[in-house]
């Protein structure tokens with residue numbers, strides 16, 4: 001497994017570090033204090049476009065049909081590869097994970113479009129993100145009030161009506177949904193078919209029937225919006241069914257959803273590593289300042305956190321490397337997702353313990369990281385669900 005990264009990715013990392021301290025962290029602290037997401041017209045988002053961020057990683061139509069990189073063992077992480085994205089995601093989350101998710105771009109809607117979308121759909125929905133003239137967002141909506149971990153239970157319905165589909169249902173906690181150009185929505189054509197009945201649609205902004213946007217209150221990660229919305233007799237053209245009918249005739253619908261989770265789980269996991277690293281740095285700085293580093297038990301616990309974070313990062317990299325080389329990574333993606341948030345929570349908890357009353361006052365970065373990190377065990381499949389997936393795989397039971 002090649003752990004090196006190419007020059008272009010290194011350059012991007014330097015760029016993020018440069019704005020990390022001066023912009024990303026202060027904006028995250030501000031949103032946390034105000035208790036609301038960074039507004040879409042914030043000048044920071046325009047600045048991100050200028051430095052080449054907020055874009056799609058789709059290579060463009062000339063690069064069809066391959067979306068990945070060459071599958072040589074020796075290939076370093078290149079721009080657009082899963083490993084390159086991991087490096088960037090970890091670094092952005094180190095500075096502020098909430099701000100990182102608020103960045104413009106197609107977001108979690110991009111992996112299903114890349115893996116299942118037709119060329120025309122990539123052109124229409126990812127094309128505008130190649131050289132965006134203004135900050136643009138995409139969104140991904142699977143979760144519903146009655147369907148979280150059990151994604152097979154989604155109740156949002158899709159009914160065929162001529163050359164359109166009519167969608168009805170409620171979605172919750174979708175990142176950046178109210179500011180998005182489009183939302184990738186999962187629905188069912190027949191709930192009794194379970195996963196076989198799932199279909200993914202692109203719902204474009206201003207489609208009649210899409211509305212009731214409510215930005216949820218969250219304990220942490222306040223810089224980005226997690227939004228509930230409804231679909232009421234929403235008419236969606238055939239061309240917006242991701243992959244087209246033919247894709248689902250091959251019974252590939254649910255597999256498509258799972259494949260995109262296998263791509264995004266290591267990404268979410270490595271974001272937890274970024275938060276954990278920030279907590280470790282803050283804890284070390286505090287311990288140094290307050291003469292705690294002379295205590296063997298303090299040193300030992302700090303080092304245990306560092307070791308755990310490095311091990312978690314390697315799990316993320318392994319899962320991403322497999323994805324980059326088009327190899328199955330279900331177990332590795334689950335291992336990364338089950339491990340990283342736990343270690344990151346340990347890092348933030350240790351910080352809170354070391355800080356004592358300073359942390360309890362509620363105005364120290366550690367306290368914010370402690371609130372931010374908890375959700376990392378919940379999003380993209382809870383730690384509990386990952387453990388179920390891995391245990392079933394260990395004893396060779398089929399996935400539920």
Ligand SMILES: Cc1cc2nc3c(=O)[nH]c(=O)nc-3n(C[C@H](O)[C@H](O)[C@H](O)COP(=O)(O)OP(=O)(O)OC[C@H]3O[C@@H](n4cnc5c(N)ncnc54)[C@H](O)[C@@H]3O)c2cc1C
Nearest residue numbers: 140141142143148149173174175375379380381382384385
């Ligand atoms: C900050 C944040 C951002 C999010 N962003 C998005 C987004 O952009 N798009 C989107 O679609 N969704 C998003 N979500 C939703 C997220 O994916 C769900 O919260 C997650 O899948 C868990 O679902 P749930 O909250 O309904 O919990 P539930 O599924 O109700 O689970 C509750 C508890 O029961 C446990 N549990 C569930 N099933 C089992 C089982 N079979 N065996 C044992 N234990 C079980 C779980 O581990 C958990 O501890 C977001 C959530 C959060 C908190």
